[in-house]
Amino acid sequence: MAAYLFGFLALAAIVVSLLGISRARRVRTSQAEKVHSRPIYHGLNAAIWTGVPAFVFLILWLTGQNAIVDMIVMGSYPGADALSGAQRSLVLSEIRQVANGNNFREPSPQILAAVAHLQSLEMLARWAMVALVAALVTVGAFFGLKVIESRYRARHSVERSITIFMLFSSLVAILTTLGIVGSLVYEAAQFFARVPLTEFLFGLRWEPQIALRADQVAGQGAFGAIPVFFGTFVISALAMLVAVPTGILSAIYLTEYSGARFRAVVKPLLEILAGIPTVVYGFFAVLTVAPAVRSLGLTIGVEAAPNSALAAGAVMGVMLIPFISSLSDDAFAAVPRAMRDGSYALGSTKGETIRKVLLPAALPGIVGGVLLALSRAIGETMIVVMAAGLIAKMTLNPFDAVTTVTVQIVTLLIGDSEFDNPKTLAAFALGLMLFIITLGLNLIALRTVRKYREKY
Amino acid sequence: MNVLTEVAVEKKLNPMTKESNIKMRGKDVTVHYGEKQALFAVNLDIPERQVTALIGPSGCGKSTFLRCLNRMNDTIDSARVGGNITLDGEDIYDPKIDVVELRARVGMVFQKPNPFPKSIYENVAYGPRIHGLTRNKAELDEVVESSLKKAALWSEVKDRLQESGTGLSGGQQQRLCIARAIAVSPEVILMDEPCSALDPIATAKVEELIDELRANYTIIIVTHSMQQAARVSQRTAMFHLGYLVEEGATDKMFTNPDDKRTQDYITGRFG
Amino acid sequence: MNVLTEVAVEKKLNPMTKESNIKMRGKDVTVHYGEKQALFAVNLDIPERQVTALIGPSGCGKSTFLRCLNRMNDTIDSARVGGNITLDGEDIYDPKIDVVELRARVGMVFQKPNPFPKSIYENVAYGPRIHGLTRNKAELDEVVESSLKKAALWSEVKDRLQESGTGLSGGQQQRLCIARAIAVSPEVILMDEPCSALDPIATAKVEELIDELRANYTIIIVTHSMQQAARVSQRTAMFHLGYLVEEGATDKMFTNPDDKRTQDYITGRFG
Amino acid sequence: MTAVTFPAVVINWGSDEMAARRKRRYAADRRLQIYGMIAIAFALGFLAILIGTLTFTGYRAFTQSVVTFELDLSKAEIDRSDVMGADWRGIVRGALREKVPELPRSSERAYFAMFTSSAQFLVRDQVIRNPALLDGVARFSVPLSDPLDQLAKGQVDRDTPESQRRVTDRQIEFYEQLSAAGAISKPFNWGLFFNSDSRFPELAGLAGAISGSFWALLVCFLISFPIGIAAAIYLEEFAPKNRFTDLIEININNLAAVPSVVFGLLGLAVFLGWFGLPRSVPLVGGMVLALMTLPTIIIVTRASLTSVPSSIREAALGIGASKTEAIFHHILPLSMPTIMTGTIIGLAQALGETAPLLLIGMNAFITSPPAGVLEASTALPTQIYIWADSPERGFVARTSAAILVLLGFLILMNAIAIFLRQRFERRW
Amino acid sequence: RDQIKIVGSSTVFPYSQAVAEEFANKTGKPAPVVESLGTGGGFKAFCGGVGPDHADITGASRAIKESEVKLCADNGVTDITEALIGYDGLSIAVSRANTTDWDLTEEQIFKALAAELPDGKGGFVANPNKKWSDIDASLPATAIVAFGPPPTSGTRDAFVELVMHDGCKDLPGMADLKKADEDKWTEVCSRMRQDGPFVEAGENDNLIVQRLESDPNSVGIFGYSFLYENSDKLKGIKVNDVEPNFDTIADGSYPVARPLFFYVKNAHRDVIPGMKEFLEEYVSEAALGPDGYLAERGLTPLADDKRAEVQKAVLEGKKFGS
């Protein structure tokens, strides 16, 4: 039904816009005076009037209809007031099943009555919906067509509608942030009601093995976030250690040394690295890189943990290569040719030009890319969930196991969880901290980029 | 066209300056950009310690010729250079030639000022540093100071050497680029429309500078302005559609050119 | 045009062209870019169906003034325009004015040719199409053809109307932009250095075109070339450092200018 | 100024000292070039190893051993009005029993365990789809069960003690017998693409996951593409430039760094909690992924809008186009290639994203492909996640194969976009 | 909603999957949606209320707890049926490449993996054991590396309860401690070491299997079905001299086994289509029987009488707790 209505709306909008166009054409031929907007704008304007209000109405109606129908049905169901919420929903569910023809047992007469009521109500609602949509379409079409006359600024009107849509779109990003911050702050506040902020911020022990249920056996639980953030730092640093030199050197080679054809082939290949699912990287880190790191550790005489930070960091670094190489590549390409020429004309070699002139000039772009990659490293989840450890340890040894914020968030949230337990709530506190930290990083990134941008 | 070639050949046989004074010489220089030919068999001698002006309508190949002289065309993938260019009698397109050395000897100032996004000091010090021209900081300081002085910029920037070179005004940037070029003590300086971005006052300063530099350096300047060519150069070469139309002493070119096109161009019949 | 002997100040108060012949008039026009003032109280009348040339050294505000005349400065965030500009006596900065309509009446050809990366046909047809100037395809074809003919481009492109406009040579692109501008039948055409990118032959063609267009349109042209100003314009206005130095009939400006700076500029003492 | 005299400094460029110096400089230049090559070789080598390992473990899943047998259904006394209710188990077992004459009763269990336990359903469904099969002799193929499939693919070491392998010596004998009779073949495993998930590796396929991913990505694309572009246009072209827009810019960049699992939380709270949408459906998955993809598209679109030369904008405005017309007629089409690149990167990330889908239940076990966006389904990455956690051996190869399929999906998507991008690309 | 919705334990997940598939194949009805949320998560979803928005069945790798019964009751889920479907062994395994014949006692396991050990003087010291030979000279002199489930999983709970507590209680002084300070006893006996030898390896058991292969000296803790499927690569470690296999798990002689359950929301039986047939399938001989397809997938089946009891309870909808 609804699908037909949406189809009808689209059709109506098209028809009305065609009517509008022809009407506008007639107005134009019949009047000597200059017409403000082209017929197409009159048509579009009429179509917007016809379709948009009815569309919005239909969406609202569809979201609200069931709840209202249910309310009315239950309102007349005998003894409904005495039922608990659970029973109500059970009865409702049975009514709906019966209405759909699914009988399991002989329905009681009350149910049958309610089913009849429901069906009549739904019929009514359906016709009401159709009637109202039709009315809205008619009124909209009438108005949209009526305003067509030579001086009517249909273009302005259409452009205003587009602007409103664009404004709405940019609000989505803002609403997303508000949603994230809102939910994080709400839950994190509950966490901090149980665990002191100072312990979270300055505590050196992270052991959220607290009992989930009253009758579960577990340790005490400690919520010092520093080791977790320290682990994030170590793994991100290792990832950057792999990604930054590889990315920048690749970009240098691609922009300055390689031929155009080599570049055209290699650049998309490198970009595949960014598109490989992170689960796959996770498997690769655990099954291929981690054992290699262990044997590497053995040959150099270092005891390597099976979940070494190095394995997770290195693989994550590979994932980040294209971020840095592509953005650095763009940054190098954006350095005006004049800079290169200036340097070559003084008698410098390619290498000198790259190191002494291009690199400083492209630095803002490169820094931007590096910071984006760093943000990704900090926020990356699946690789570390699979490849990094769960035990929070303050160590700088890359062969040792560390845990990261995202690992903790995922482990605390997925699996057995109870939403009023500090252990689960800790995930939100970690998420909030992480949000604040990356916000700071991006602030620095924007400042840095602004500071150096367009200086040459 | 026949007449033109004859004139050109004659001129080459009887150069106005003595043979010993020829710093650079282009023989049958041709340049292709991909399919398109941008220069056609250009023969031009550049006398030492004089200012040679290259004039001609837009797109006639002046910049292209200039860039041939220090092989900056190497950096353009599609460019192919033919013919023969010598510096002090040595073929600069010889594979054995060291481009880095060549470019150190033949400096260039570009049409648009292009200081590096570094401090003023670093801009000037860059060349001496990569070529290892100085032994220590004091010597380097001296080179920077004297170069900026020669470029008539010292007084304006001596208190702000550590500020970025890109923060200077257009005219100052242009002079900074000149200072940067002469800091390497090149033998030849190529200047591509050095005043196109400049206001009248800055233009006057740069012209004055060129006049002074002439004492020690060989200078080649490209300009769109007849007036400027007349003011600063001793010799002038007129290009048109990739051909060298005429060249000679500036006085003569501006008063009594041999070629009709030169005449027309100078008197504003076209261009 | 007959009475040329009056002094400049007087001329502004008593324009030698009849009031009815003034197409556009700028009164005390000032422009600021952020802090920097680029135009200082410029008063200039543009007579109908004549070519007015704006000359002056680089950066003196010619383009800025031109862009005031069809409010293209609106697109620059930092630009603020003061004073009063009228088109047929109507204030074009009046909030009630529809900018889109204004720009349709005052067309512009930019300093650098900027064809859309679409076919040649689409480039020219775009304006008539968005303004709904034609009723059907045949009419549109006709407008495109006649515009290209006026811009002296038709013979060169009539067989390749569907090819991209950006694939044309610089001069052809420039003429395409001119065709595009006149396809909307504007009343005034602003041309910012339309020949800067052109070779001599193309320049001659554009100048010829301007001469023809003058019969129907009011034309304002910015040029760096004195020769060009002298050849194509009836009136000339000389700008310097944001001030209108002098304006008057072209003949007089080039033979007997009132202002010392005009004299110097025209004879190549600076610029 | 004229008072300054310039002593000519003469430098001997040809001296040995200078030449040696230049040699050192050239060496440094070459070193940098080599480092660059090493970096690229490292990155590409990693990619090659990754794909190589996947192919090595996954290629086996692209074939499936099947047993082929003949069945004369006209003799089977099937009630044509109730084909579904026939004794398919008996019919199929009877046919299979014929393959090994004199099958001892004691070995029956071992023998029938060699074939997929759903054999009778496969045959039944095939007959229901094509009732003509009821009229005579027809050939049917059913997959071998997973342990036998492993055996057929040489994955079982026959020398290991019987207790340490999933196939018994008896089954190996039967297998040899069947295979000698030519009843066993290893055709291409179309089931990998056309079956839905199953508990049994030999039947498990990706149809559900592929269509789930398809629907989710479609939703993601339909939401994030227009909204992302509209938001970018608004922010870049219409919004005033001030502190507040700066804040929005930082904020959007920051959204790109928010861990994906947090988006899952948001989806859980908002779409499932507030809006009451059903769990595990591609619609919700797509909306969550769209929230993740939006920042990427916005950032890239803004960058590409700014990179359109202002001369184009001026040209349009100069003719009398309105701002909106200039944007939609000229600027947007010109930035389209870059926008599409960004969309591709964003969608590629969305395609491979697991964590948020886990939170909204798109990792459920569902045995039929979704017919639309409101039916429960999995997605490719979550399917990989589920298979990777399944004990059966057959899933090891299938996991790798699924990853390869996902990469194929990715490359297909990229290829389409690159094709479209080339159509949009215009020479300047 | 026209299909059944099943949530709950990841351990029961594969069995529910198999039944769901068989059910769909047999009846041609839409297949149930099975989601693995963990035992606790499953109860949370299951006990959330009645009605089509809530799950019909939840799997559990332990019996429902008091607190969960209460949660259910609070939300109106008062009528549920419990079904014990079989047992799951928690295997401790090593790669076959490891040549040692492993046989550990629970006490040795505790000494290897606990965070703290009693120092014999009434206090506790951080676990000093780095190599197996540090615990008992007869054990190999290789480093202790054990991959195990994270604290968020039911498998971990079971391991702690079944192995660690048993291994802990017989240590000197622990019995006294239990009397004196039960909380302290629980903490000491439950905490796994955090200094490296015990590696919390996430929820993915296959990952552990593959890690054992690449590192023959490490041991792994995971569900028996994974050992069963990978018996050519892995071997089970005997615990208290008992090897894990179907027989030892079923007869209870293998100490690390736990019961598996599912719980049915009876209120939904009449509301959700196919519930009845599905439950019939789940408790049928073909599924739960000794030769049933669930046993084929690694479930240790119930004894015959027990099974009949369960079948009866499920089909009749016997109310839990009554």
Ligand SMILES: Nc1ncnc2c1ncn2[C@@H]1O[C@H](COP(=O)(O)OP(=O)(O)OP(=O)(O)O)[C@@H](O)[C@H]1O
């Ligand atoms: N990189 C290039 N690729 C292709 N063609 C080029 C390139 N550079 C210049 N050209 C062409 O070569 C010809 C000569 O160009 P050149 O830059 O030498 O002109 P010019 O005399 O310096 O002009 P202007 O006075 O405008 O600077 C022109 O037709 C130009 O279009």
Ligand SMILES: Nc1ncnc2c1ncn2[C@@H]1O[C@H](COP(=O)(O)OP(=O)(O)OP(=O)(O)O)[C@@H](O)[C@H]1O
């Ligand atoms: N967008 C801008 N922002 C800031 N300053 C500007 C901007 N555009 C022009 N200016 C400044 O305004 C002054 C006048 O510029 P305008 O472009 O009008 O010069 P012009 O006379 O057209 O010069 P040219 O002959 O070089 O085109 C110059 O000093 C210039 O630097």
Ligand SMILES: [Mg+2]
């Ligand atoms: Mg040039």
Ligand SMILES: [Mg+2]
């Ligand atoms: Mg200008």
Ligand SMILES: O=P([O-])([O-])[O-]
């Ligand atoms: O999913 P669990 O069985 O580990 O709770």
